[in-house]
Amino acid sequence: MENGDDKGPREFDWFDRPKSRKLLWRILIAACLISFLVEIPVLISHDRHAAAPIDFGKFNIPGFYAVLGFVACTLMILVAKGLGIFLKRKENYYGEPEEETLPEDIDDDVLL
Amino acid sequence: MTTFFSDFPPAFVLILGAILVPFLPKKIRSYYVIALPALAFVNVYFLQLDGNTKWNLDAFLWLTNGEALELLRTESPGAENPEAGYKLAKAFGYIFCLNAVIAFIFAFYVKKSTQHVAALIYIGGALGVAFAGDLLTLYVFWELMAVSSTFVILARNTEKAKRSAFRYTMIHLFGGLLLLAGIVLTIQSRGSIQFDGFDFATEQSAGTWLILLGILVNAAVPPFAAWLPDSYPEASVTGGLILSAYTTKTAVYTLLQGYAGWEPLIWIGCIMSVYGIIYALLENDMRRILAYSIINQVGFMVCAAGIGSPDAISGATAHAFCHIIYKSLLWMAAGAVLYRVGKSKCTELGGLYKTMPLTLIFGTIGALAISAVPGTSGFTSKTIIIHAAEHEAAHGHASLWWAWLILEAASAGVFLHAGIKFPYFVFFNKDQGLRPKEAPGTMLTAMAILSFLCIYLGVNPQPLYDILPFEVNYNAYTAGHVITQIQLLMLSALVFFLFLPMLKRTSTISLDFDWFYRKGAPLFYKVTDKSLNSVNAATRKGIVDGLIPRLSSFFASAPSRILSWLATPVWLAQGLNSAEREKRREQLFERGQSGAFPIGITAILAVVLLGVLYVFSWFTR
Numbered sequence: 002m003e004n005g006d007d008k009g010p011r012e013f014d015w016f017d018r019p020k021s022r023k024l025l026w027r028i029l030i031a032a033c034l035i036s037f038l039v040e041i042p043v044l045i046s047h048d049r050h051a052a053a054p055i056d057f058g059k060f061n062i063p064g065f066y067a068v069l070g071f072v073a074c075t076l077m078i079l080v081a082k083g084l085g086i087f088l089k090r091k092e093n094y095y096g097e098p099e100e101e102t103l104p105e106d107i108d109d110d111v112l113l
Numbered sequence: 114m115t116t117f118f119s120d121f122p123p124a125f126v127l128i129l130g131a132i133l134v135p136f137l138p139k140k141i142r143s144y145y146v147i148a149l150p151a152l153a154f155v156n157v158y159f160l161q162l163d164g165n166t167k168w169n170l171d172a173f174l175w176l177t178n179g180e181a182l183e184l185l186r187t188e189s190p191g192a193e194n195p196e197a198g199y200k201l202a203k204a205f206g207y208i209f210c211l212n213a214v215i216a217f218i219f220a221f222y223v224k225k226s227t228q229h230v231a232a233l234i235y236i237g238g239a240l241g242v243a244f245a246g247d248l249l250t251l252y253v254f255w256e257l258m259a260v261s262s263t264f265v266i267l268a269r270n271t272e273k274a275k276r277s278a279f280r281y282t283m284i285h286l287f288g289g290l291l292l293l294a295g296i297v298l299t300i301q302s303r304g305s306i307q308f309d310g311f312d313f314a315t316e317q318s319a320g321t322w323l324i325l326l327g328i329l330v331n332a333a334v335p336p337f338a339a340w341l342p343d344s345y346p347e348a349s350v351t352g353g354l355i356l357s358a359y360t361t362k363t364a365v366y367t368l369l370q371g372y373a374g375w376e377p378l379i380w381i382g383c384i385m386s387v388y389g390i391i392y393a394l395l396e397n398d399m400r401r402i403l404a405y406s407i408i409n410q411v412g413f414m415v416c417a418a419g420i421g422s423p424d425a426i427s428g429a430t431a432h433a434f435c436h437i438i439y440k441s442l443l444w445m446a447a448g449a450v451l452y453r454v455g456k457s458k459c460t461e462l463g464g465l466y467k468t469m470p471l472t473l474i475f476g477t478i479g480a481l482a483i484s485a486v487p488g489t490s491g492f493t494s495k496t497i498i499i500h501a502a503e504h505e506a507a508h509g510h511a512s513l514w515w516a517w518l519i520l521e522a523a524s525a526g527v528f529l530h531a532g533i534k535f536p537y538f539v540f541f542n543k544d545q546g547l548r549p550k551e552a553p554g555t556m557l558t559a560m561a562i563l564s565f566l567c568i569y570l571g572v573n574p575q576p577l578y579d580i581l582p583f584e585v586n587y588n589a590y591t592a593g594h595v596i597t598q599i600q601l602l603m604l605s606a607l608v609f610f611l612f613l614p615m616l617k618r619t620s621t622i623s624l625d626f627d628w629f630y631r632k633g634a635p636l637f638y639k640v641t642d643k644s645l646n647s648v649n650a651a652t653r654k655g656i657v658d659g660l661i662p663r664l665s666s667f668f669a670s671a672p673s674r675i676l677s678w679l680a681t682p683v684w685l686a687q688g689l690n691s692a693e694r695e696k697r698r699e700q701l702f703e704r705g706q707s708g709a710f711p712i713g714i715t716a717i718l719a720v721v722l723l724g725v726l727y728v729f730s731w732f733t734r
Contacts, residue, residue: 066601071604078608082615088623098273
C-alpha cells in the first residue's frame with residue numbers, strides 16, 4: 002500500500018488516528034499529482050515507450066494512464082455495486098451448515 | 114545423480130515419494146515433504162533434451178497405434194523453435210517445485226498426513242502434465258490432479274468442505290470427459306498421440322475444440338469458473354495455499370503449449386480479467402477475494418495464449434511464474450490470519466496491523482507484486498503481456514487495442530481488489546478488538562522467502578527471462594513504463610479511497626454461475642417433480658384407479674348380466690316368482706365370476722352363439 006505502512010508498524014494505533022489518516026490522504030493526492038507532473042518532461046523527450054519500437058502517437062496525451070486508471074476503477078466499482086443489487090444474497094442462501102472457520106489441521110495453539 | 118535425473122520424470126519423485134509419507138514419524142515427515150519437492154526441483158534442473166528414451170513407454174502400443182507414450186517431452190525437431198515447448202515445460206516445472214518447497218515450509222505444523230499425501234500426488238500430477246509429450250499421458254496426469262486435489266479439499270474435514278468437494282469433483286469430471294472426448298477425436302483425426310501446438314488456421318475440429326473446452330474448465334473460465342471460489346476457500350489453510358497454484362496454472366501451461374494463437378482466447382482472457390475483479394469487489398471472505406483474483410490473473414495469461422506471439426507466450430510464462438509466487442504469498446498471509454484469528458470475513462476482521470505487523474508487511478509485498486508496482490515481480494512479468502498486446506495491435510491487429518485497453522484497465526482493477534482491498538480490510542479498516550499473536554515462525558519464514566523472490570524478480574528479472582521459452586527483448590524499467598504504471602496505480606488508489614463508503618463490506622455472498630447447479634438444479638428437480646409427477650398422479654387417478662377397475666368389473670360381470678338378461682324371459686315363462694328369479698340371477702353371477710358353468714349350459718350357449726353368428730353373417734353377406 003502506498004499510504005505508508007512500510008514505516009514499520011509497531012504495536013500502536015497510528016493508522017487509527019484521524020490526524021494520520023489526514024496525512025495519508027495528503028500523501029496520496031500528492032503522489033497522484035507528482036506522477037502526473039513527472040510525465041511531462043518524459044513526453045516532451047519522446048522517451049515514454051523508449052523500449053517499444055512503436056509509435057504511440059494517439060496515446061501520447063499527458064495523463065492518459067491517470068485518466069484510464071481513474072475511469073476504469075470508477076466504472077468497475079459502479080458496475081460491481083450495480084450487480085451487487087441483483088447478485089448479493091444472505092450468507093446462508095445455499096443452506097450450508099454454519100460452522101466454525103477455525104482450521105482443524107494444525108495442532109498448534111489456535112487463538113479464539 | 115545428474116545422469117539419473119537427466120531422464121527421470123520429476124512427477125514420479127513426488128508421487129512415489131508421497132507413498133512413504135504416512136509411515137514417517139511426524140517430526141521427520143515435515144522435513145521430508147519439504148525435501149521431496151526440492152529433489153524434484155533438482156530433477157527438473159538436470160532434465161536433458163536428448164536423454165528421454167527410457168521413459169517413452171511402449172507397453173501401450175496396442176492402444177496408441179504404435180506410438181510410445183512420452184512421459185518426458187522432447188524437442189520438436191520440425192518446429193521453428195524446437196526447444197520452445199521443452200523450455201516452456203521446464204519453466205513451469207521449476208515454479209511448481211519451488212512453490213511446493215515453500216508451501217510445505219509454511220505447512221510445517223500440519224499434523225495430518227493425508228493432506229500431505231494428496232498434495233504431493235497433486236503437485237506430481239501437475240509436473241506430469243507439464244512434461245507430458247503426448248495427449249494420453251497428459252490426460253492420465255490431468256485426472257490424477259483432479260482426484261488428488263479433491264482429497265486436498267476433503268482434508269479440511271468439515272461438512273462444508275465435503276459438499277464443496279463434491280461439486281468440485283462433478284465439475285472436474287465434466288471437464289475431464291470433455292478433454293477425453295476431444296483427445297480421442299483428435300488422435301483419430303491426426304493419427305498421432307503427440308501433443309504439440311494445434312494450429313488455429315488449419316486444425317480446428319470438434320476434437321481440438323473439445324480439448325480446449327476441457328482445459329478451459331480447469332483454467333476457471335466463466336461460466337465454468339465458480340468451482341474455484343467455491344472450493345479453494347473451503348480447503349484448510351495450507352490446502353487452499355497449495356491448490357491455488359496448480360490446477361489453473363497447468364491449464365495455462367497446456368494452453369500456451371497447445372493453443373497459442375487461438376484468437377477467441379484473447380477475448381476469453383479479457384472477460385476473465387474483468388469478471389475476477391467485479392466479483393472480488395463484491396466478495397466479503399478474504400480467501401474468496403484471493404480466489405476471484407486468481408481468475409483475474411489467469412485472464413491475463415489466457416489472453417496472452419490467444420495473442421500467441423513469442424513475446425506473449427514468454428510473458429505469460431513469466432507472469433505464471435511470478436503469479437504463483439505472489440499469489441502463494443497472499444494465500445499465506447490470509448492463511449496466517451485465518452489460523453490466528455479463526456475468521457476470514459472482511460466484516461469480522463480489521464485492525465490487525467497492531468499485532469501481526471510481519472504478516473502485514475509480507476502480505477503487502479504480495480499485494481504490491483500482484484498489482485505490478487514497479488520494483489516487484491508483477492511489474493517485470495505482467496507488463497510483458499501488455500507490451501505484447503500493444504505490439505501486435507500496432508502491427509496490424511487493430512482489434513487488439515481493445516484487448517490492450519481492457520488489460521490496462523484490469524491492471525488498475527487488480528490494485529483495487531487485491532492490492533488495496535485485501536490488506537486494507539484485513540489489517541486496517543475498523544479495529545475489531547482482535548489482538549492475535551503474530552504468525553508462527555515457519556509461516557513467517559515461508560512468507561519471507563516469497564517476499565524476497567517478489568522483490569528480487571522485480572529488481573533483477575534476468576534469471577527469470579533466461580528460462581522463458583522465447584527470448585524476450587523487453588525492459589520494464591524505461592521511464593515511460595514506470596511513470597505510466599505509477600499513474601495508473603496511484604489514480605486507482607485514489608478511486609479506492611474516494612469510493613470507500615461504497616466498498617463497505619456486507620456479510621453477504623454473491624451469486625455466481627454455481628447458482629445453476631446449487632439452486633438451479635434443485636429448482637429444476639422441483640419443477641419437473643411438480644409438472645411431470647402431477648401428470649403422473651392424474652394418470653394414476655384417471656386410468657389406474659378409475660378406468661381399469663371399471664373395465665375389469667365390466668368384463669367380469671358383463672357375461673353374467675347378458676345371461677341374466679337373456680334368461681329372464683325364460684324364467685318368466687317358467688312362472689318363477691321374483692324371489693326365485695333373484696336367486697337364479699345370483700347363482701348365475703356366482704358362476705360368471707368363477708367362470709364355472711355346467712357343461713350343458715356352456716354347450717347350449719355355444720350353440721346359441723353359433724346361431725347368432727350365423728344369423729349375423731347371413732345378414733352381412
